[in-house]
Amino acid sequence: MNSKKSPARFSSDEVNRPLLRQRAFNLRWAEVDSDVIPLTAADPDFPVAPQIIEAVTSYVSDGLLGYGPTRGLVEFREGVSSMLEERGVPSHPDQVLATDGAASALWAACRAVLSPGDEAITFDPVDFLLPHCSEQAGAEVLRCPLEPGTGALPDGVLEQRIGPRTRAILICNPHNPTGRVLRREELQRIASLAVKHDLVIISDEVWSDIILGDVPMVSIGSLGDEVARRTITVSGFSKTYGLAGFRIGFVHCGSNTLAEQVLEASGAPRTTFGASVVSQVAAQAAMRECQQWRVGFLHHLRKMSQIGASRLDALDGFRCPEPEGTYLLFPDIRATGMSATELAGQLETKARVAVVPGEERWFGAGAMGHIRLSFATSEEILDEALTRIERWSETR
Numbered sequence: 393m394n395s396k397k398s399p400a401r402f403s404s405d406e407v408n409r410p411l412l413r414q415r416a417f418n419l420r421w422a423e424v425d426s427d428v429i430p431l432t433a434a435d436p437d438f439p440v441a442p443q444i445i446e447a448v449t450s451y452v453s454d455g456l457l458g459y460g461p462t463r464g465l466v467e468f469r470e471g472v473s474s475m476l477e478e479r480g481v482p483s484h485p486d487q488v489l490a491t492d493g494a495a496s497a498l499w500a501a502c503r504a505v506l507s508p509g510d511e512a513i514t515f516d517p518v519d520f521l522l523p524h525c526s527e528q529a530g531a532e533v534l535r536c537p538l539e540p541g542t543g544a545l546p547d548g549v550l551e552q553r554i555g556p557r558t559r560a561i562l563i564c565n566p567h568n569p570t571g572r573v574l575r576r577e578e579l580q581r582i583a584s585l586a587v588k589h590d591l592v593i594i595s596d597e598v599w600s601d602i603i604l605g606d607v608p609m610v611s612i613g614s615l616g617d618e619v620a621r622r623t624i625t626v627s628g629f630s631k632t633y634g635l636a637g638f639r640i641g642f643v644h645c646g647s648n649t650l651a652e653q654v655l656e657a658s659g660a661p662r663t664t665f666g667a668s669v670v671s672q673v674a675a676q677a678a679m680r681e682c683q684q685w686r687v688g689f690l691h692h693l694r695k696m697s698q699i700g701a702s703r704l705d706a707l708d709g710f711r712c713p714e715p716e717g718t719y720l721l722f723p724d725i726r727a728t729g730m731s732a733t734e735l736a737g738q739l740e741t742k743a744r745v746a747v748v749p750g751e752e753r754w755f756g757a758g759a760m761g762h763i764r765l766s767f768a769t770s771e772e773i774l775d776e777a778l779t780r781i782e783r784w785s786e787t788r
């Protein structure tokens with residue numbers, strides 16, 4: 393009998409720091425000094441669910457690893473389609489395209505609907521990928537400032553930005569970096585403007601499973617047929633299931649016409665781009681077999697969110713609300729008298745904790761005066777990072 397006890401889920405015993413130092417890139421463990429705790433890019437410190445490892449191992453051990461179907465494996469697309477249907481988004485597997493990540497899904501969606509001379513509207517602040525992909529497609533980006541403090545969509549500001557060249561509105565729900573879950577009423581306002589002005593809605597819902605509070609996740613594509621038809625939903629499996637390294641995501645289009653345009657723009661028909669089959673197998677296992685694991689992860693994240701927000705909020709000059717979704721804290725640090733860049737620099741050099749400064753290049757001008765911290769780690773590591781920040785704050 394094997395007497396080895398498996399480590400408690402989402403505990404520090406599950407976090408393999410030496411391996412993370414070798415493998416976790418993108419501003420994380422492998423890219424910071426060896427005594428720095430990186431609460432930077434949103435990528436969990438935990439290993440993936442065992443069901444994913446089993447599914448991938450079994451598929452690979454069969455030894456056949458040729459090309460997959462252009463749009464993605466049928467089972468993968470069926471899985472995505474039923475997931476969206478459960479959220480009230482009318483969906484058909486043929487309107488789903490497997491992509492190598494949500495970022496790539498956004499890129500394909502933007503290339504499909506935006507051209508030079510077009511305008512795209514998005515929020516300020518928002519994750520850089522939304523404006524970046526719009527600009528890569530040649531469009532000019534107009535930003536809609538969110539309400540400082542709450543991150544809500546103020547009345548009237550979206551309308552003011554819509555003009556004859558506007559082609560698309562890009563939203564991020566739940567919102568990175570504010571952690572806010574868009575209200576049904578806000579989504580309805582966005583949707584009616586899109587219908588009125590014949591715009592495409594590109595909705596980045598990569599965070600849609602990470603709902604921490606009472607505000608329900610509403611997919612904008614669920615707000616009636618007229619809205620669904622013009623909605624492109626993009627998402628992926630990096631945030632919920634820790635599959636960032638597999639680069640796996642999807643695009644769903646509410647009409648066949650949009651689906652064909654996105655497919656063409658994605659490069660998949662000519663095999664220049666596309667999602668790896670093994671990654672789709674991993675995502676299938678995530679959707680089909682890892683719901684219990686996901687509930688456990690959410691339970692852990694809710695606790696980390698409370699701990700992180702309350703301890704940061706107690707610091708001199710910090711104001712840190714709890715996020716409604718995502719595993720990101722986004723404290724307002726203006727009362728410290730420091731810029732985000734300066735404060736993040738001090739945290740890294742003096743407290744030995746790396747965070748993302750709210751710089752324009754990451755999130756837009758609306759993020760200035762804020763820093764962003766990811767709490768998808770164990771309680772012990774989060775506690776260590778917070779203790780270091782508290783000590784720095786007391787002595788600065």
Ligand SMILES: Cc1ncc(COP(=O)(O)O)c(C=O)c1O
Nearest residue numbers: 493494495519568598628630641
């Ligand atoms: C809003 C948003 N969209 C897309 C991505 C990228 O996801 P993926 O790893 O699936 O490309 C991220 C990652 O942080 C994100 O926050």
